[in-house]
Amino acid sequence: MLKVGLLGAGRIGQVHAVNIANNPRSTLVAVSDVFEEAATKLAAAHGADVRSSEDILADPSIDAVLIATSTDTHSNLIEAAAAAGKAVLCEKPVDLSLERARACQAQVKASGRPVMIGFNRRFDPNFKALKDASTRGEIGKSELLSVTSFDPAPPPVSYIKVSGGLFRDMMIHDFDMANFLMGERPVSLRAVGSSVVDPEIGAAGDVDTAVVVMTYADGRIAVIKNSRRAVYGYDQRVELLGAEGLLQANNMLENTMVKSTAAGVSSAKPTYFFLERYMPAYAAEWEAFVSAVLDGTDLPVTLDDGIDALAMAEAATHSARTGKTVDLTL
Amino acid sequence: MLKVGLLGAGRIGQVHAVNIANNPRSTLVAVSDVFEEAATKLAAAHGADVRSSEDILADPSIDAVLIATSTDTHSNLIEAAAAAGKAVLCEKPVDLSLERARACQAQVKASGRPVMIGFNRRFDPNFKALKDASTRGEIGKSELLSVTSFDPAPPPVSYIKVSGGLFRDMMIHDFDMANFLMGERPVSLRAVGSSVVDPEIGAAGDVDTAVVVMTYADGRIAVIKNSRRAVYGYDQRVELLGAEGLLQANNMLENTMVKSTAAGVSSAKPTYFFLERYMPAYAAEWEAFVSAVLDGTDLPVTLDDGIDALAMAEAATHSARTGKTVDLTL
């Protein structure tokens, strides 16, 4: 039984708390949050204690911590937790600074502790089915990947300003998805972005619509499309063209009802929010972490994966600003 | 080259004229119609002559006739054409009277001439793909057939009154579809009908919504659903459940566009009219007739098939009135 401390009792921390509690091989023993009320409420719901992060990390009876705090605290907490001997699952991104993240990576490596980054989409049953089919060779050698990832609505501009920008905050998931599905890192990257959705986002120095094209050493190509606004819901799709076919992972719909009238045929929208779409993915992610830690097997997503995606986000930010292609092999 | 006389220049005659003209192995030489203007116009469009039905049947240079006249003339024209040595393709139904149709059947058999009934839906690429998959054993032994057949809008009550009723006029196509897909005739039949769409249809002694359930000697079951009104278009679907799977043939849509907005996801309706849905089927039907006649192979649909469907329509009409199950083995 994995004894777990949860750092961060916000929206995503609450999701993790349920998965920690429901998993038969893990138990939630302590919760910390800078807002004590949030920690208190969440701890009560799961019979856990409210404690400070420091206390949790210092407690030798706690095996693992889940870091769901604000991004600016991730690197420090990862380092402290690894130093304290904990197994760690940390929400993405590792850091907004690639340099800081690499320092963290070095320290973690020295500690030898398992640190997993929460790229939950790898555990989505639809994307996983696509990955598995690709791995089984069902479409032969892959050639052209296309990732579509649109949020239902843009966050407040106040959030945009501290987010690190679309490439680090939003497309980082898609960079990891590309690494997951292509099985290696790209060698070049070029990015285009604009604030066609909301000029306020542009005024804040960020983009809301972006396309990145990446190439691979063996000639393969990947395209990622992002938009901060798809009014019909959370649009999360992947297509992989291979020598022997095409794999597509499509959206989950709210229900299966279809209505046909003189006005046309209508059906349900994609699930609106990332929590609806990825709830099963979060549970599967936690299960994968617990299994890897308790059974001593390889982590399915590593801190290195988090660094790779962050490096791509940094390159894309640069490319979108300069219009230049970035060589990722340097 | 098959020289063809077309009897009847109405809506369906016009469809056939194009197919006769476009087929590289047939040519339209003469057209007749009780409305001479219709015949004149259609003949002119295809470089054919306007002649009387009698003239066409008496002309030894004409190999085949296509009968697309009103239903009450079908039996007489089939008999006369077969007696005159023509190959015949006649629109359904053979007759509104099963007794009269059986007399016609006897006379045709004596003539030895090929007479095909125009059950065009057997040639629809979707239903044909289903039949072929079933024949290839892709779902094992068939067990339960379901035919959905809805018209977009009811015909005028004046037509209803002379139509022979829904079972003979509309469901006769579906009875033939059941015979086609199940490969044998049912042993029992029960029918339910009502005029829930339009009470005027009920007042005219007919039904506009009906369900027929049939059983087969080996325990298989078939269900046919008819409605005179589906405001979203011409709804023509078939499902066949077998020991090893399910086959479904779905509607053709007007186009493949999908629109997703905050109001929902919408797509195109089924094609609205039987001519849109079945245009390729009419061409394939004619091709099959030409091939069978010129190459001396078996007709894909026979006069006997027309009689079988008519007998089932008669039984359904009786069952819907009396509430009784009809034994079709007698």
Next chain:
Amino acid sequence: MLKVGLLGAGRIGQVHAVNIANNPRSTLVAVSDVFEEAATKLAAAHGADVRSSEDILADPSIDAVLIATSTDTHSNLIEAAAAAGKAVLCEKPVDLSLERARACQAQVKASGRPVMIGFNRRFDPNFKALKDASTRGEIGKSELLSVTSFDPAPPPVSYIKVSGGLFRDMMIHDFDMANFLMGERPVSLRAVGSSVVDPEIGAAGDVDTAVVVMTYADGRIAVIKNSRRAVYGYDQRVELLGAEGLLQANNMLENTMVKSTAAGVSSAKPTYFFLERYMPAYAAEWEAFVSAVLDGTDLPVTLDDGIDALAMAEAATHSARTGKTVDLTL
């Protein structure tokens, strides 16, 4: 907070236990089962006590019981629980004997206690969306209902023999679905059944494939199709044709991946098992029960609904044996 005793710790009892525990307004306090080991294990997982049914019913601190025992005990337990002042949610069917069920109905009515029958499909989000759209008048007046309900594989013949037969055991859900969607009871019913899937089922006196057609006082028609075997998964669909359109509720699929190769286009199957398909429905059903009991509102499904469906199952069993139409108004 509703304090709940669970009678029956088998497969379906386990599903209910999770929902009782997860619902913020209910708590599982006791579990009983004739197999004490099953009760012990389930109770332990939820921090509940193992007690006898008698003890649970006699405990005034328990507000409600959920009856998930074998069918032959339902009537007795419903009566005893109502007499003990409990609110009751009982799995379908009320009883295999319509007469016994009606006696139970009378006694419950006298008690004044709320008794709900577990027709979980009413709470399926897809069927519920269809019902809601129909209620909002989105397709005008309904005319023709079609329910398709196929199990993935037949149960053992030993189960068939004690099941009460397909109409009472399996189609009873679809009878309730028809009552739910049509908003009233039918006036006539005719049934056809055969053992085309497995002759052993026929030898045991039951059918494995069946179709029922029902008519309503205002001319509407409903068709239900059942098969004990659909090798591709649990096939649960509904279609409702109305004056202004068609509503369809389709299957849930295992995932959204689509593969296109030279061999064709393939996608995921329907979820294979009723627990996968209806898990959200069971949770919603329990939530509806808790709300009704705690807030004093009307039960969404009543014991009367259970009796109605049972009466239709009995009529169908009779009709399938005799070939006669059953008048349900008598």
Next chain:
Amino acid sequence: MLKVGLLGAGRIGQVHAVNIANNPRSTLVAVSDVFEEAATKLAAAHGADVRSSEDILADPSIDAVLIATSTDTHSNLIEAAAAAGKAVLCEKPVDLSLERARACQAQVKASGRPVMIGFNRRFDPNFKALKDASTRGEIGKSELLSVTSFDPAPPPVSYIKVSGGLFRDMMIHDFDMANFLMGERPVSLRAVGSSVVDPEIGAAGDVDTAVVVMTYADGRIAVIKNSRRAVYGYDQRVELLGAEGLLQANNMLENTMVKSTAAGVSSAKPTYFFLERYMPAYAAEWEAFVSAVLDGTDLPVTLDDGIDALAMAEAATHSARTGKTVDLTL
């Protein structure tokens, strides 16, 4: 009645011949081809004369010519035909040399004759429905366009060598589609290409897989993906994200049959070949040309459109070679 001379009796010339003959307002009077046998056969099938191109252009009784000859003859024939006073419909591309095409453009402008370029996909009912919905404002302001265009199989390398390369030969259609759907020309373009499908294509100096990203003056973005090989058929799809929704135009399928077995759910592939997919588009294109010429209305696609797409193909060829972004405003 438009009297038409057809220059070129190859595969695409034959398609046009049927549309010219079937259109009630046009008639095919003469056919030319460097292979006289091809011209003879096609002319015979439509009751037209075989003549040289010079003869056809010199004949004042011929109103219009359709140019379906090899690409290297297009510019010369367009100029000669316009000089001879003909209305012209010419297959794409105008020329492989942008410079030569611009000279042709200048000469045509001086002649004042209508010259239309055969971007048939604008007339595809699916893409047209998308364009119409966009024009009606159904998704608000457009923001992000995505065009997927995969051929079923690469052409022979011998063809590749004279084709002008993927961007001029294949993606030129998609450049026109972007111009059609976005309603204006892009301001920047960057291209990536590789020969991941077949190294022989790379050895011949071309690419077989390519992605182009374009930006527009108002911040909008368009992505085009091309592959010379999609073994499942001709994959032609468009997606347009707007402020108020998403429009998608999907593939046409061979039929509507769906098969569900224990192995999965399978359906028909996209139509395999461009002639199957775009047959209705070619007929609609011709109808649009005939209407514009006879009724004196604007051509739906102009020679300028052909030049625009060619300029984009040239820019993409350059960008893919250099890795640089091309400024299209210069």
